[in-house]
Amino acid sequence: MQVAVVAPETTPLADADDRAVARVERTARSLAARGHDVTVYCTGWWSDRLDYTETRERDGVTYRAVTVSPATTSYHARIPALLATARPDAVHAIDDPSAVLAARTGATLARSPLVVDWFGEGPPEDPLVGPALRVADRVVAPSELVRTRVRERGVPEDRARIVPEAIDFERVRAVEPVADPPDVVAATRLDADANLESVLLGLAELRDRDWSATVIGDGPERAAYEQQAADLSIDDRVTFAGDLPRGERLAHYRAAHVFCQTARDEVFAIELLWALACGCVGVVEYQADSAAHELVERRTRGFRVSTPEEIEGAIVEAGEFPEWTIDEDLAAFDEDAVAGRWLDIYRAAGAPEEAETAPEPAEHPEPVE
Template identity: 55%
Template sequence: MRIAFVSLETVRHRDTETNRRLQSTLELLADAGHDVHLFCARFWDGDSPTLERDDVTYRAVTDDPDARRSFCLRLPFDLGAAGPDIVHATARPPTALLAAGWGARIARAPLVAEWYGDGGVDDDWWTRRATGRADRIVAPSELVATWVRERGADGDRVETVPNPIDLERVRDVSPDDRVDVVYARRLDEGANLESLLLGLAELRGRDWTATVIGDGPEREAYERLARDLRIEDRLSFVGDCSLEERIAAYRGAHVFAQTAEHCVFPTEMLWALAAGCVGIVEYHVDSSAHELVEGWERGFRTTSEDELADAILSAGDLEHRTFDDRFADYDRSAVAERYLEQYRMLREEYGLL
């Protein structure tokens, strides 16, 4: 299948959650043997209009990611000339999604909109107009799907497709040293690590160890809070780690704690759960993390530091695991198939199969 992706920016312009999601989707479908093209702003040197990299063809619609107007004017004709079977466009900016819609019409191909929701979903005229343009809207979680529906999208057209993980990679990494609790995230103003630290302080009289993975502007403040709570001797701040190092830590840990206030999809938590961790989520209205543990006997949803501490104690009664095949539906191959299923359904609706 010839798939034309559209995104003004790529992960090589800015390293954001939305752009990482796009890159992983490109790689998933290219690895599955499909003809994948990305129409974007140029990020490579030289004057060549295309770049072939890792079985993906990148096509420069404009030289400048800030040149939104020229991108939107050229895009429909570039898409029409490419003759794709499916057009799959990111929803930011919404004007680019609208332009992708015109290109899909010229190409007589269905349009899929990818609404990741990193930074929220705007409530303006352009966004509401864009939500009605796509034949299908893909969101990473029910949280984002709800946001998009609230902006006027037809609920029957909205599908959730999670971020993928690689279960074979999880199996191949040897477990690290045993710890009771692990936390992993960039330590910025949204980390909300203080909830976990306060919960652990409630268990000061118990025997436990914890690891915090990640770095950021709030690390020093969190380290100071750990000292103030007198738990620093059992808490290790290890900074940024590679994916293999993180997987090793998760396979060695018993509990993964997710307390961040904003999270459109808890990818890091998913890696940890697949690596056998019990999941403890502090519920927040702008976080989808609780969706992964609802109705699961090895998952806990909490709303306060006291409940979080109680959940850590309860998790101690569960067996330690280093892998959990419950999350096979999140493997790379399974997620790729979910995208392809949407594409095939749309092409059938268009009478193209």
């Protein structure tokens, strides 16, 4: 299948914490790994004035420069003609309202379905959000929380779908657990929404038991949380490990028995998913603006709680479960399996079951500033 991805910013231009960009690029790589022809229409981050090429290959994906530097108006103006020329089997757009509307015009000219990946972080204050959502043939959300928000914007139920975040399950299998395992682990950005105090208060009630905990992550509230641990007289048993790379996080998750998730604002709890795949028992404090509880609903090795006291009880009860270092049931979230769900959505939106050979593209106009 020939897939055109409309994403104005890709790495390394995008913010390192932009999970929507990371998700769309991971999807592109996964589709390419399955043998599909994927082109990302983006700003040319590789521009070299002395030796310029309009495309760049990376991880099996073709990156096509629509402009050679960030230029929003030019980018949106050029997308329709580029898509009309390429005639992809499906157009996949990131959650940028103006880019979605430009992609809609191009997809219509190319007679291709438009699928919008609406990751849903941040308040949807842009007045173009509603129109952008409603013009898509399918809107894909990472969780039921975001899908509900999409439907509240006027997207019919039959056009709103869920495709979760993906993980590399082979990487989970390959990582060795840390030698000195913590009993409890939590991982989040340590800001005002982390709500780590719930975990610390729950752990403090277990002073008479033998346990250790590791907190992974960094942020502006780290010092405050470290002070709270000291005030609760548990700082000798809680290690603040900082912002660890993925491999080290997985080593901690595979060694730990319980993962606590308490953040107030989370459109998809990706660290919780990694931890569950590593065999952790999930303890999730319900938050109105978090989708984390969706990952433990109907799971035996998972608890949904509402208070620090319930976190305490869940940690104790989790001790009755056997210690695992992997949960094979979570292989359904592997990158390849999730890529298959995207293909199903493209086809449901109107992409062909068996893609025909694409025509030779016409010469592209030169990118502009």
